[in-house]
Amino acid sequence: MSRLSGRTYIHDKPPSVISYACVGGKKEGEGPMREYFDKISDDPYFTTESFEKAESEMQKQAILLALRKIGKKPENIDFMLGGDLLNQCVGTSYSSRDMNIPFLGIYGACSTMAEGLLISSLLVSGGVGKNVIASTSSHFCTAERQYRFPLDYGSQRTPTAQWTATAAGAVVIADAGQGPYVKGATIGSIVDLGVTDINDMGAAMAPAACDTIKNFFDDTGKKPEDFDLVVTGDLGLVGSSLLYQLLSNEGYNIKPRHKDCGLMIYDAKRQDMHAGGSGCGCAASMLTGYFLPKIKAGRIKNILFVATGALMSPTVNQQGESIPSVAHAVWISSERS
Amino acid sequence: MSRLSGRTYIHDKPPSVISYACVGGKKEGEGPMREYFDKISDDPYFTTESFEKAESEMQKQAILLALRKIGKKPENIDFMLGGDLLNQCVGTSYSSRDMNIPFLGIYGACSTMAEGLLISSLLVSGGVGKNVIASTSSHFCTAERQYRFPLDYGSQRTPTAQWTATAAGAVVIADAGQGPYVKGATIGSIVDLGVTDINDMGAAMAPAACDTIKNFFDDTGKKPEDFDLVVTGDLGLVGSSLLYQLLSNEGYNIKPRHKDCGLMIYDAKRQDMHAGGSGCGCAASMLTGYFLPKIKAGRIKNILFVATGALMSPTVNQQGESIPSVAHAVWISSERS
Numbered sequence: 143m144s145r146l147s148g149r150t151y152i153h154d155k156p157p158s159v160i161s162y163a164c165v166g167g168k169k170e171g172e173g174p175m176r177e178y179f180d181k182i183s184d185d186p187y188f189t190t191e192s193f194e195k196a197e198s199e200m201q202k203q204a205i206l207l208a209l210r211k212i213g214k215k216p217e218n219i220d221f222m223l224g225g226d227l228l229n230q231c232v233g234t235s236y237s238s239r240d241m242n243i244p245f246l247g248i249y250g251a252c253s254t255m256a257e258g259l260l261i262s263s264l265l266v267s268g269g270v271g272k273n274v275i276a277s278t279s280s281h282f283c284t285a286e287r288q289y290r291f292p293l294d295y296g297s298q299r300t301p302t303a304q305w306t307a308t309a310a311g312a313v314v315i316a317d318a319g320q321g322p323y324v325k326g327a328t329i330g331s332i333v334d335l336g337v338t339d340i341n342d343m344g345a346a347m348a349p350a351a352c353d354t355i356k357n358f359f360d361d362t363g364k365k366p367e368d369f370d371l372v373v374t375g376d377l378g379l380v381g382s383s384l385l386y387q388l389l390s391n392e393g394y395n396i397k398p399r400h401k402d403c404g405l406m407i408y409d410a411k412r413q414d415m416h417a418g419g420s421g422c423g424c425a426a427s428m429l430t431g432y433f434l435p436k437i438k439a440g441r442i443k444n445i446l447f448v449a450t451g452a453l454m455s456p457t458v459n460q461q462g463e464s465i466p467s468v469a470h471a472v473w474i475s476s477e478r479s
Numbered sequence: 480m481s482r483l484s485g486r487t488y489i490h491d492k493p494p495s496v497i498s499y500a501c502v503g504g505k506k507e508g509e510g511p512m513r514e515y516f517d518k519i520s521d522d523p524y525f526t527t528e529s530f531e532k533a534e535s536e537m538q539k540q541a542i543l544l545a546l547r548k549i550g551k552k553p554e555n556i557d558f559m560l561g562g563d564l565l566n567q568c569v570g571t572s573y574s575s576r577d578m579n580i581p582f583l584g585i586y587g588a589c590s591t592m593a594e595g596l597l598i599s600s601l602l603v604s605g606g607v608g609k610n611v612i613a614s615t616s617s618h619f620c621t622a623e624r625q626y627r628f629p630l631d632y633g634s635q636r637t638p639t640a641q642w643t644a645t646a647a648g649a650v651v652i653a654d655a656g657q658g659p660y661v662k663g664a665t666i667g668s669i670v671d672l673g674v675t676d677i678n679d680m681g682a683a684m685a686p687a688a689c690d691t692i693k694n695f696f697d698d699t700g701k702k703p704e705d706f707d708l709v710v711t712g713d714l715g716l717v718g719s720s721l722l723y724q725l726l727s728n729e730g731y732n733i734k735p736r737h738k739d740c741g742l743m744i745y746d747a748k749r750q751d752m753h754a755g756g757s758g759c760g761c762a763a764s765m766l767t768g769y770f771l772p773k774i775k776a777g778r779i780k781n782i783l784f785v786a787t788g789a790l791m792s793p794t795v796n797q798q799g800e801s802i803p804s805v806a807h808a809v810w811i812s813s814e815r816s
Binding site: 149232238240246332455 | 486567579583588793805
């Protein structure tokens with residue numbers, strides 16, 4: 143059972159994230175976060191014959207790694223929630239089709255890791271499921287050809303463009319455990335302020351992040367200072383700076399304790415990443431590789447994890463539509479109460 | 480709180496479906512189900528300038544109609560779950576972007592209505608949310624050009640092909656109400672028996688339907704005879720006949736009490752529909768237009784609503800991949816206990 147205040151749910155009995163794992167690609171292994179990945183593959187095909195199959199294989203490895211770390215098997219899992227950026231979320235459905243785990247597909251674009259964590263923790267704390275997986279992935283090569291141009295064109299990227307991370311992350315949420323604990327969550331609404339530039343996703347997503355973060359603080363009466371970090375998914379350089387402005391208009395200053403996964407995963411200058419990283423796998427890998435282990439070790443106490451997603455498709459964007467976005471916030475803590 | 484037995488959850492306090500609405504297109508209005516739609520639009524564009532925008536407009540109308548019937552507004556809704564067949568689920572995200580309702584995107588292809596009902600009822604019965612919307616849609620013209628060929632080609636359809644319904648459905652699930660009641664649900668696993676023909680979705684989805692229906696009956700100890708009807712989403716002619724065989728191998732005979740929404744929505748012969756209707760909107764409109772009102776009126780007592788979804792994408796299908804499918808079952812009853 144969870145308590146509602148506004149759009150925020152606080153768990154009476156916080157579920158525990160009992161395992162987590164991430165897998166990354168070559169460029170992610172060349173970045174500053176190399177050591178935090180459980181596994182890096184230098185082969186963009188992950189031994190398969192297509193990028194789409196590679197993404198599924200990568201996500202499958204993340205799921206199986208998360209299970210292996212706690213000695214569990216797919217049959218020990220009550221159900222899983224997963225999704226990704228690919229049309230029809232095939233990165234996820236093909237990753238788990240042989241596991242025989244009850245499956246609930248979700249779609250939140252780059253907010254998927256937060257959405258999966260949010261729904262699974264709400265269900266588990268409501269008594270539905272004892273061990274649940276949430277997982278997601280993204281792959282530079284599948285995203286680039288689906289959303290932008292065939293890789294072979296070698297098209298020029300704009301300064302506001304972000305680089306879709308080749309990465310996957312998976313967590314196991316349980317009704318009992320030693321933490322990290324999911325203490326609460328805020329469900330985000332769709333926000334669309336009219337941004338139409340698909341090469342500037344950070345700007346499209348920042349208003350959604352602002353809306354959700356503001357709602358979380360308003361609903362709980364907490365302040366940014368109550369958290370070690372406010373972690374956004376992949377706003378990048380442009381979106382992060384917009385977020386500071388928007389939240390400051392609302393009376394909240396998160397800048398001193400803000401981290402953006404899109405700005406962490408690469409060395410933007412050295413790796414020529416323009417505005418930073420993006421993709422479902424970006425926030426998922428930084429959460430599972432960097433933040434959760436630090437929370438588990440007690441080196442970070444409380445984070446507000448806010449992954450954002452841009453909910454447009456290339457088709458409607460070409461029809462002149464603007465980009466609606468959503469952000470979900472999950473409060474993760476090293477302490478149960 | 481819900482009780483788990485196997486993969487099935489039975490609600491101690493069954494949530495109530497307090498409102499429902501559906502909107503259909505011209506062909507749906509020419510079929511035998513015309514009178515059951517709340518609204519029929521003869522304009523495939525729904526007054527917009529693209530088929531994608533039309534689908535969003537149609538789903539928006541279904542959501543607003545469901546709210547209007549009970550005198551509620553978007554601000555009375557705690558959150559909504561929705562998704563559709565379009566790439567990045569834009570039918571749904573654009574339908575609700577102006578409503579400011581906390582939004583959780585789901586992807587289950589044609590199983591979306593069952594998935595939305597399932598997750599929302601589990602959350603509501605766990606104390607998360609008092610009034611929740613689940614909605615979905617499909618549009619023949621958006622699906623045809625995305626999954627198959629541009630409409631202008633006038634391509635020949637195979638005998639096993641199904642016709643994607645232009646239809647949308649929305650329900651409001653609440654923690655209290657006068658029914659119909661959601662008494663339980665079974666979460667389906669992904670099943671892939673190797674079917675690769677995207678013009679024979681019924682065959683690809685039947686094994687998933689069998690798996691979930693078998694699990695529901697095994698888990699609950701109930702028999703098909705305990706239900707007035709077992710309603711599948713859109714297996715069509717081929718899939719329905721396969722389902723009878725597969726379930727009969729498992730010792731269950733559902734044929735005398737089976738209805739398939741894909742076989743109901745059109746007059747297959749007169750309307751030249753080959754194997755029947757399909758699409759998220761097919762099961763959603765038959766549930767909200769035909770079944771729920773009959774259950775509400777007490778003319779039907781118990782149904783097991785099993786919508787199925789094929790989880791492939793055209794891209795991976797062209798790469799030679801088979802079609803994984805999923806089915807979720809929801810037990811809906813006129814009686815609370």
